[in-house]
Amino acid sequence: MIKKMIDIRICGLIFTIASTAFIIALSIPFFTEARLQPFLYDSGVDSMGALICAALFYGCLRQEGEGTQNFRLLIVLVSLCFAVNEVLFFTSLVPEQRTLCFTLCLVSKLLDLVMVTLFCRYIRVTLGFEGKLAKWAGIIIPVLMILEIIVLVSNIFYPFTFGVDANGVYQTTPLTWVEDIYLIAISVITIIQILMCRSSRREKAAAMTFMLFPVVEYVLIEHFGNSGQYGMILMSLIVMYCIIFNEKSTKLAATETELHMAQEIQTSMLPSIFPAFPECSDFDLYASMDPAKEVGGDFYDLFMIDEDHLAMVIADVSGKGIPAALFMMSSKILINDHALMGGSPAEILQRVNKMVCINNDANMFVTVWLGILEISTGKLTSASAGHEYPIININGRYELLKDKHGLAIGAMEFSKYKNTEITLKKGDSIFVYTDGVAEANNAGGEQFGIDRTIESLNAVPKGASQKEVLAGVRAAVDAFVKEAPQFDDLTMLGLTYRGSEKGVGSKAEQ
Secondary structure, eight states, rough: HHHTTHHHHHHHHHHHHHHHHHHHHTGGGGGGGGGGGGGGGHHHHHHHHHHHHHHHHHHHTTSOOOOOOHHHHHHHHHHHHHHHHHHHHTTOGGGGGGGHHHHHHHHHHHHHHHHHHHHHHHHHHHTTOOSSHHHHHHHHHHHHHHHHHHHHHGTTOSSSEEEEESSSOOOOOTTTHHHHHHHHHHHHHHHHHHHHSOHHHHHHHHHHHHHHHHHHHHHHHHHHHHHHHHHHHHHHHHHHHHHHHHHHHHHHHHHHHHHHHHHHHHHSSSSSSSSOOOOSSSEEEEEEEEOOOSSSSSHHHHHHHHEOOOOEEEEEEEHOOOOOOHHHHHHHHHHHHHHHHHOOOOHHHHHHHHHHHHTTTTOEEEEEEEEEETTTEEEEEEEEEEOOOOOOEEESSSEEEEOEEOOOTOTTTOOOOEEEEOOOTTTTTTEEEEEHHEEEEEEEOOOOOOHHHHHHHHHTTTOOOOHHHHHHHHHHHHHHTSSSOOOOOEEEEEEEEEEEEOOOOEEEEE
């Protein structure tokens, strides 16, 4: 419950609702005290605006995508502006509240400053404004903002641009135009960003209302009161919510459909029916892959090179999402093709590495563990391209096998790889995995680690199938991380040799 309460979305919703209740409660004296009668319109705008802010914030709770957090903060700022204005009206024309009135005037101006700056950032992120102009804007805006804050704060010591007289009346000075320099400058910058961004015309037009609606209100300010400007800003946020978020949601839905299709394609490329080779009873083999995103960069593969040789592959592509998935598919196909051509695991990885490096403009790489089991003898020859150390069970307990490592596939064209040989006897097992297992984090940032991985393997009852072994490791990982999100793909592959008892599990490196 506490964890949910500190969520910025929940806090924002609570604030907008609380500010609404506060404004409505504070507006009651407006209907009874004579001096507040001229502000009845402002009170109405504040009350209605705060209600709409709460409803709008609730409406965008489920919205996702770039700029969503900035949009929520804009709603919170508008709601805060309504609340500050309500108190400001209540303290105006009251001499004993002169200091509070001045403070609220200063806070209101600072909120305007933050709101416009935040909107400028929202436009840059949401509508996709990039390039040199974006970099210059990122430098100019903070400088102008600091200068504007200095101008506003200077009024605390001397009425440079505004002040509140002894009667509690707000008054401007001849230099009040200095306050407008920042707003004019950032408005021009924002309009340029809107016009030059890569979004659609509808999205540009919706964003432009944030600049145009307050101008319309400014022309009518003498008739409709000071709160009208925030009412107009709120109207523009509603327009942006209806148009920009609607289009973003449509694009997001299309993207999710494409990701779902990519996930189905990726899943179909991985062996998923077990036992994978029902006609062969000499080994028990099982594998699983749980992507951190819709599509992942991990993969495994199982295939027969000939009647007596089983190839096992597990790999981890750098990066996540669609690029990693595409690289994963091409790497998987290359490894499969070159393994079927013949050669030791080290030779296969060397050939694949050269092929990958020739056409690797994206500078991606993949760690690979490739093992070839000679079924008749139990001899397992493997090679590692920067992958995690395998874990073997040749004496009744699982332990780490520190085989020789080469560089990841795609890192350097002329990388060399070495074979590692072990002879499995009846009942011996091997467990290979990606770093998503050992590097799974709990809420405190602690990693599951290799030691816990080995402990979870040894905790599985003897005689368990490889499906049960992998399920036991996954259960241990889940119990450790609890509610912490999964940040990396989690892939595992396990094999138990059931052939004739040969050798003593000796190791030899070539």
